[in-house]
Amino acid sequence: MERRTFLKTSSYLCASGALPLSAFAANSTLFDFSEQNTQRLDVQTVNKLAVKAPKMSVEAPSGERVSVTLKPAVARRYDALLYVHYEMSNEITVFDINGVQQGTIGLPDGFGSVSDFAIEPSQQLVYLIERGHHQIIVANFYGERLAHIGEFGTEVAAQLNGPRSLTLDDEGHVHVVDSGASSIKVFNNNGAFLYAYGQSRLGKAPIYRALDGTQHVVVTGGQLGDRKWFFDSSIRKLSALN
Numbered sequence: 001m002e003r004r005t006f007l008k009t010s011s012y013l014c015a016s017g018a019l020p021l022s023a024f025a026a027n028s029t030l031f032d033f034s035e036q037n038t039q040r041l042d043v044q045t046v047n048k049l050a051v052k053a054p055k056m057s058v059e060a061p062s063g064e065r066v067s068v069t070l071k072p073a074v075a076r077r078y079d080a081l082l083y084v085h086y087e088m089s090n091e092i093t094v095f096d097i098n099g100v101q102q103g104t105i106g107l108p109d110g111f112g113s114v115s116d117f118a119i120e121p122s123q124q125l126v127y128l129i130e131r132g133h134h135q136i137i138v139a140n141f142y143g144e145r146l147a148h149i150g151e152f153g154t155e156v157a158a159q160l161n162g163p164r165s166l167t168l169d170d171e172g173h174v175h176v177v178d179s180g181a182s183s184i185k186v187f188n189n190n191g192a193f194l195y196a197y198g199q200s201r202l203g204k205a206p207i208y209r210a211l212d213g214t215q216h217v218v219v220t221g222g223q224l225g226d227r228k229w230f231f232d233s234s235i236r237k238l239s240a241l242n
Contacts, residue, residue: 038119038167040212041075046084051099054086076212078119085114091143092117092126106143116165116210120172127166127174134160136174136187149174149191158193160185167211169233175217177208184208184219184231197236198229 055067070086077083081102082095092105105126107114113131120127124141127149134152139145153159161180168174172189178196182205186194198219200206208221217231219238229238 037079038212038214039077040210041077041082043072043075046072046075046082049082049095049097049099051082051084051095052101054089054093056088074114074116076117076119078121081121083117083119085117105141108137108139108143108145111137115163118166118168118174120168127168129163129166129176134163136160136163136166136176147191149187150176150185150193154180157185157196158187164208165210167213167217169217170214175211175231177211177219179208182206182208184211195236197231198238 053069053072055069057065057067060066070089072084073087075082075084077097080097082097083092083105084095085092090107090111092107094102094104096102107128111128111130112133115129115131117129118127119125125146126139126141128137128139130137134150136149137145138147138149150158150160150163152161154161160176160178162178164177164179166174166176173194174187174189176185176187178185181196181199183196183199185196188194198206198208206221207223208219209225210220212218212220217233218241219229219231221227221229226242228241230241231237232239
């Protein structure tokens with residue numbers, strides 16, 4: 001099966017460690033290789049890599065079949081690999097930073113539209129937010145559903161109401177933007193709720209859009225999506241970066 005072929009490639013990469021950054025020198029200006037081992041990529045950056053996007057056959061209004069190139073919906077770098085989910089695709093495609101495809105990760109059977117995902121490379125796990133649902137799905141690189149985190153609700157702090165974005169910190173904790181609560185909620189990798197941060201005590205509720213980072217979790221948001229906050233884990237509060 002196609003899903004099994006990725007595991008062979010991925011196991012080799014995990015065993016040998018991240019590929020040397022010198023292998024990607026041609027595209028080094030597109031990436032921020034700092035202490036962070038993860039980075040979100042916008043559509044423009046993905047397109048600059050000239051990666052070979054998958055195609056899908058669809059029926060045109062005329063009734064004829066046409067081939068369309070899928071657009072990237074969510075793209076993230078983990079170490080020296082890119083993980084891209086394309087619109088209408090039932091998998092996550094994995095590239096090196098030269099744009100050469102390394103494999104695919106199939107989504108669990110019956111999974112709908114991906115709102116966001118995060119990768120745990122060392123354990124070969126993918127954490128998924130399904131659009132319109134209120135929990136985090138945990139699957140392996142075979143596409144097998146293993147567990148879920150959270151449940152719908154608004155009365156208990158551990159419940160989720162509109163999860164929008166997520167990232168994993170360097171302790172393996174799952175940080176989730178909960179739109180309904182206008183806060184970020186943190187769970188351990190067993191799904192137990194730990195705490196929440198970013199809540200507004202006075203005034204208008206903040207708008208959080210995306211999370212990134214492992215060693216340092218950064219929150220992006222604001223009305224125009226141009227605000228950034230840094231999460232200080234020692235006091236469990238956000239500090240504005242701009």
